[in-house]
Amino acid sequence: MKFLDRWIEQGSRDLAQRSSRRGLLKGLGGFLVGTASIPLLPVARASAAQGAGQPQEEGDPSSCDYWRYCAIDGFLCSCCGGSANTCPPGTEMSPVTWIGTCLNPADGRNYVISYNDCCGKSSCGACLCQRDEGDRPPYRPDKTNDINWCLGTTSAAYHCSTAIVVGVALEES
Amino acid sequence: MKFLDRWIEQGSRDLAQRSSRRGLLKGLGGFLVGTASIPLLPVARASAAQGAGQPQEEGDPSSCDYWRYCAIDGFLCSCCGGSANTCPPGTEMSPVTWIGTCLNPADGRNYVISYNDCCGKSSCGACLCQRDEGDRPPYRPDKTNDINWCLGTTSAAYHCSTAIVVGVALEES
C-alpha cells in the first residue's frame, strides 16, 4: 500500500487521473480536430495507386484525421471490424443519417459524405472521433451528429459510424 | 509489489495511464489487502465511544481495510448510498450469500460476517474492494465470493455488497 501513499504525496495524482480517458478527452472533450501536422498515410485502396486516370484518395481510414470524417462524431467502424464504408459483422446499417461535406485533398473536390451508423451491438468503444465540422443542433436533422441515428433499424443500439461517399458536392471554383 | 515501485520511477507517461483504473487495480488485480499501515478512523457508531461496557468496533466502513470486509469482493455499499449493513435506496438485499470470519480488533473477537449483495441496479462502481480472505471457489458456495449472489432477488443485477454481523465465531482461546 505504500506506493499509494507515495504516489499521492508526489503530487502525481492529477497526472495519474488522465489515463486511457485520454480517449474521451479527444472525443467527448472535443480537442481532437484533424490537423495537417499528422502525416497522411497511403490508403489501402487499389485505385489510389493508379495515377491521375483513376479516382484518388489518400489517408488512413482508421485515423480521425481521414478526410471523410470531417463532420463525424462517434466510433470509427474502420476500427470495429468494418471499414470506412461498411459495417462490422452482425450489425445493421442505418438507412437514415446525417451528411457532411468534406474536401478530398487527393483530388481537390468536396464530396457529400453520409455518416450511416452501424447498429445492433453496443458501443464499439475503439477510435472515438469527434470533428463536428458543419455540425448543427438536432433541429437541423440533416446536419446533426448529436442524435442516435440508429433509426429505422431493428435495434436502437449504436455501435459505430461509417463515412460513405454519396456524391460530389457542388464545386466552388 | 516491487514492479509498481519501478513502474513509478519510470516516469509519468506510465503513471498517466493509471487513472481511475486504479480502482480496478485494487479490486480486480487483487493487490489491495487490508494493512495495518493505514490508521483506523473512528467509526460513526454510537456505542463505540461508550467504553468497555458497550460493544465496540472501529474503522472506516467506506475503507477496504475495515475489519468486516476480510472476505469481501465487490463494491462497498457504504460508498453507494447504503452502509456497511444496509442497501442503497431502491435496491433489494439478497437473502442468500457467502460468509466470512473476520477479527474485530476493537474487542479481539472473530465474527461471522454475512456479505449480502444489494441488487436491482447496475454496478455501483465506487469503492471496489477485494480481500478474499478465506474465499473458496464456487464448489464451496458458503465461502465463495466469485459468483453473483443476487439470487432469490427480483433482479439479478449486482450493485454492491454489505458486511453484516450475524454472530460471534467460536472463540479460539
Add this chain to the structure above:
Amino acid sequence: MTYPALTRRICAAAVLAVATAGAASAQTESRPPPLPIEPIGIVETLPQQYPESWFLLHDAAFFHMSDGKVIVVDTAQDTVAEQIQGTFNVSLIGNILQSSERGEIYATETFHSRGTRGERRDYLTIWDQKTLSPVGEVFLPGKKRFMGMPGREALLLLNKGKWLAVANFSPASSATIIDLDTREIISEVATPGCTFVYPTATRGFSALCADGRFLSTTLKADGSIDKQVRTASFFSSDDNPIFERPAVMGDRAWFPSIDGMVWPVDFSGAQAKVGEAWNLVPETERAEGWAPGGIGIIDEDDLGRFYVLMHPDAKDGSQNGGGSEVWVYDPKKKSRVLRIPLQEWGLSIAVSRGKQPKLLVTNPVTMAVELYDGQSGDYLKTLTGLGQETPLMLYGAK
C-alpha cells in the same frame, strides 16, 4: 432459496456460535460485550426534499449506453461515501427531469428484449425521489422518443406541472403529452420541421425549427391542439445557428448562438417573442475568438444570472467540445458579471438552487466533476471515484 447441505451446516455452526457468545464473553471480564447481531434486508431512503447542495449526475455511459445511470450526489460532503446518496439506471441515452413538487424524477428509456437486440420498447419511467424506486411507467409507442446527447430540452413540465411533454424524433418530430396524475398519454402533437419542447404560456410548448423560427403550440384542456403559430425566422441554421440549449428562468429564456451571441426569448404568451440578440463576448475580448461550446453548455441560478461554458479560438467543429471557462451573465444588464477559469476543461455545467449557488462542471479529461462557488468563482473541490463513466449532463437537484 435453499442452501446446499454444506451451507446449512456452516450456518448452523454460526448460529450455535452466537448462542454461546454471551457465555464466552462473560468469562473474559476485560472485554466489552460482543457486537449485536444485525438485521438483514434494510434499505436506505432519501429525504423527501433534496437539499440545495445535491446534484443529479447523468452518466449516459457513452461506452455502455444501455447501462447509463443517474448518480445522486451531495456536493457538500468530502468523501465518496458521504457524497453518493444513491443511483438509478437510465437505459440508452435517455433524458431526465425532476419535479420536486411531485417528488418524482422522470426518465425516458429504451430497452431491447435481448439487451442490444430484439424488440425495442421505449418508456417514461417515473422514479420516486425518496426511494429511488420506479413507481410507474408510461409506454411510449412508435420507437420515436428523442435519443441523442442528453439535455434539458427533450422533456418539459407544463400545465402547472400536471403534464409532461416528451420530444420525439424519428427523424420526424413531434411531442407526446402525458398526464402525470393518470400516467397516461393524452395527446401527440406534430411539430413538422421543429424539434424539442420549451415552456410556452401555461399550457403549451414551443419547438425550434430548422428554418430559424419557433413553432409555438398551445393546448386545450384535453391535450389537443388549441393553436399553432410560427415566429418570424430570426436566425439561419446554416449561417448563424443557435444552440438548442437555453437558460430558462420562469417564462424567459436565453439561447446562445454558436458564434457567441445570445437571443432572449419571451415564452409567456401563446407565441414565442424573440428579442434582440446581444454579444456574450465583451468587445475587447472578441479577437480571442471566445464562443460557447460543450454538451450541457448553460444553466441559470436563483439570483437571476445564467452561466455559459466558453472556449477561445472557436472554429467550425469546436461547438460541442466544451470550454476552459464559465462566464456568468446578468441578463438584465446584458453583461458578464463573473469569469470562472476552470481547473482544466469543462464539458457540461449545472448550477445549484438557492441564494448561494454552486457550479458543478464535468471535466472530460478525468470524467470527474468539479465544484465552484457561483458568486466568487472560487474552485471548491473535485468529486471523483463515484462509479461514473461519462457524466455527460449535470442537474442541480430541485
Add this chain to the structure above:
Amino acid sequence: MTYPALTRRICAAAVLAVATAGAASAQTESRPPPLPIEPIGIVETLPQQYPESWFLLHDAAFFHMSDGKVIVVDTAQDTVAEQIQGTFNVSLIGNILQSSERGEIYATETFHSRGTRGERRDYLTIWDQKTLSPVGEVFLPGKKRFMGMPGREALLLLNKGKWLAVANFSPASSATIIDLDTREIISEVATPGCTFVYPTATRGFSALCADGRFLSTTLKADGSIDKQVRTASFFSSDDNPIFERPAVMGDRAWFPSIDGMVWPVDFSGAQAKVGEAWNLVPETERAEGWAPGGIGIIDEDDLGRFYVLMHPDAKDGSQNGGGSEVWVYDPKKKSRVLRIPLQEWGLSIAVSRGKQPKLLVTNPVTMAVELYDGQSGDYLKTLTGLGQETPLMLYGAK
C-alpha cells in the same frame, strides 16, 4: 423512415451534384475522375475458420455488467483497426464456448425486461462465427444458470460435440443438457453439492464437490442419467482447496490447488480418476511462496504443455489476484519447462492453438492484453484501445 422536408431538399441537392460531377471534372483536365458513389448497407463477414492468431476477449464489463461483450481479435496485426475483427454482446457476466466444428459460439446470458430490473430471462445464445449474428437461442428456465466470474468450466461440449452442458447454480447445483442439433433442452441433471461441468467419457460430465470429490455422471442417449458415481475425497476445501479451473487436454485434466500443487485427473472413463498431486513450484523456489492466482489462471497448448499464472508471497486472499509470471509445464515430466515474467501483472491468460502457441495475458493495471511467445517466452506486443473495459477471460480461437 421519412426525412423531414428540409432533409429531402438537402439530399436532392446532393444527388443533383453527383449528376453534374462528371461534366465538372471533364472541364478540369489535370484532375483524376471523381470517386464513385459507394453502396450503402454493406456488412462485413468473417472467415468460416478462425486463424490461429485470433483470440476471443471476454470483456464482462465489471462496471456495466449488462453490457458485457466479446471482442474477436487478430493478435498477428499491429493496429487496432486490423486487430479488431468484430464483437458481440454477452449480457450479465455470461460464459462462452466455441465450437469450430459447428462454426458457432455459445453464450449464456441474462436479460431483464427493464435493463437492470423487471422480469429476468436467461438464454443460451448461439452466435454464428462467420456473421457474428445470433442464429438461435435456447431459453434457460429457472433463473439458475451459473453467473459468476467467467471461466471455462460452466459450459461443456459432450457427446462428440452434439450436446452442450450448462452449469447451474441457484445456489442448488445442476446441469442442463442441450441438444445442439435441435437447439432444445433434453434433460437436467441434479449434482447435489457439486458444481461445474468437466468432460467425462463420451457422453458424460463430472462436477466438483464441496467435500473434495468429483461426482461423475454418464448419460443415456436421451440425455437422462445412466450412472452417477463419486470419487473418494482427495482434497479438503477448507485446508488445501483446489481451483475449479483445470488445464484440459482431451480426456486428461490438471487441477492446480491454491497452495501450489496440481492434481492430474483422468476423465476418460465413467468415473473420474484422480492421480497423485505434484508440486508446481520447484523445490529451490518454495521459500518465495509462489502459487497460482487470478481469474483465468490456466490454459493449455497443442504441444501438450499447460500454462499457469503464478505470484510470489502467496497468502490467504491472494488466490484471485493474478500474478507476475506465467509458468509453463510439461505434465508428462511433471516439471516446469519455461518461466515467462510478465511486463507488469496478469489477471487472466489464454493460449492460441497450433504448433507455435502464443500466450495472451490480461494486464489488470491497464486492462490491455499482452502477447508473449509460448516457446521462447518473449514479450511480443500489447493490444489496447480495443474498446474493452475489463477483459476478465481470454480464449484462444478455435
